[in-house]
Amino acid sequence: MSTITVPIRLCVLALATLLAACASTPRLPASQAYALPDAQRIDRARLPGAPPIDRPMTPPPGSTLVLHAMGYLGTRYRFGGSTPESGFDCSGFVHWVFRDNLPKDFPRASQAMAQVAAPSVERTQLMPGDLVFFRIRGSRISHVGIYIGDNRFIHAPSRGGAVRIDALDERYWQPRYAGAKRILADRGR
Numbered sequence: 001m002s003t004i005t006v007p008i009r010l011c012v013l014a015l016a017t018l019l020a021a022c023a024s025t026p027r028l029p030a031s032q033a034y035a036l037p038d039a040q041r042i043d044r045a046r047l048p049g050a051p052p053i054d055r056p057m058t059p060p061p062g063s064t065l066v067l068h069a070m071g072y073l074g075t076r077y078r079f080g081g082s083t084p085e086s087g088f089d090c091s092g093f094v095h096w097v098f099r100d101n102l103p104k105d106f107p108r109a110s111q112a113m114a115q116v117a118a119p120s121v122e123r124t125q126l127m128p129g130d131l132v133f134f135r136i137r138g139s140r141i142s143h144v145g146i147y148i149g150d151n152r153f154i155h156a157p158s159r160g161g162a163v164r165i166d167a168l169d170e171r172y173w174q175p176r177y178a179g180a181k182r183i184l185a186d187r188g189r
Contacts, residue, residue, distance in 0.1 A: 062129025062184065066148045069097045075163045077156050082108070088156040090144050093163060094131060097146060101184060110144040114181065121180040123168070129184055132168065134176040141178055 078087030082096060091110045095102070107113055114133045121130050126147045134143040145155030148165065156163050166173055 062127050065097055065101070065129045065184075066146065066154070069093075069146050069148070069154045069163075072097070072163045073154070073165070075156070077159055077161045077163075079159065081156075088163060090156045093156040094144050094146060098183070106183075111141045113144055114141040114179070116181065116183065118181045118183045121182050123177070123180065126180055127182070130180045130182050132180045133178045134173065135178045136176060143176075147180065 072084055072088070072093065075084050075093075076087040077089065079089050080092070081087035081089050082092035084096070088096065091108055091113060094110075094113065095106070095108055098106075107116065110133065113131060121127075126132070128147060128149045130147040132145050132147050132153050133141045134145075136142045143155070143157075145153035145166075147153050147168075151168050152165050153168060154163065154165050157166070168174065168177060
């Protein structure tokens with residue numbers, strides 16, 4: 001055997017060993033693993049030099065509600081409707097999406113929702129999950145939707161329609177925009 005073939009065989013063996021190591025997932029000792037059940041922090045040993053995360057790593061409440069709302073895209077409009085099976089009107093849709101996060105006495109009508117004692121939100125400060133209100137005819141609030149981000153909102157628009165997403169600056173909605181409320185009190189910090 002020549003002296004060249006031995007180093008080649010060693011190189012091939014070393015390369016195969018390295019590739020096999022890359023193909024497996026390393027197991028971290030419990031002390032270095034994510035410590036989510038325990039105070040939901042990342043162990044400093046896992047990320048040297050990085051401070052621990054002191055708060056739960058969960059999505060903001062508004063984003064969870066927006067995902068829930070989007071699950072009803074295409075659900076038909078029905079005046080007075082308040083369930084996916086029967087169809088939704090605008091306030092019935094909002095009430096359905098927020099039902100687990102609202103006080104029992106939260107109103108069902110859009111006008112009454114706009115009068116709830118909750119912080120008003122400037123249009124430039126909207127966050128996903130905020131309620132957006134509109135005046136369709138006259139000076140009375142008569143429509144409500146859920147802000148989803150990127151200047152868009154999801155709502156049940158009108159007879160013959162279905163739950164859909166529109167932009168706040170669309171020609172129809174922009175002049176009818178009447179304000180917004182943040183009904184989830186623990187947001188906006």
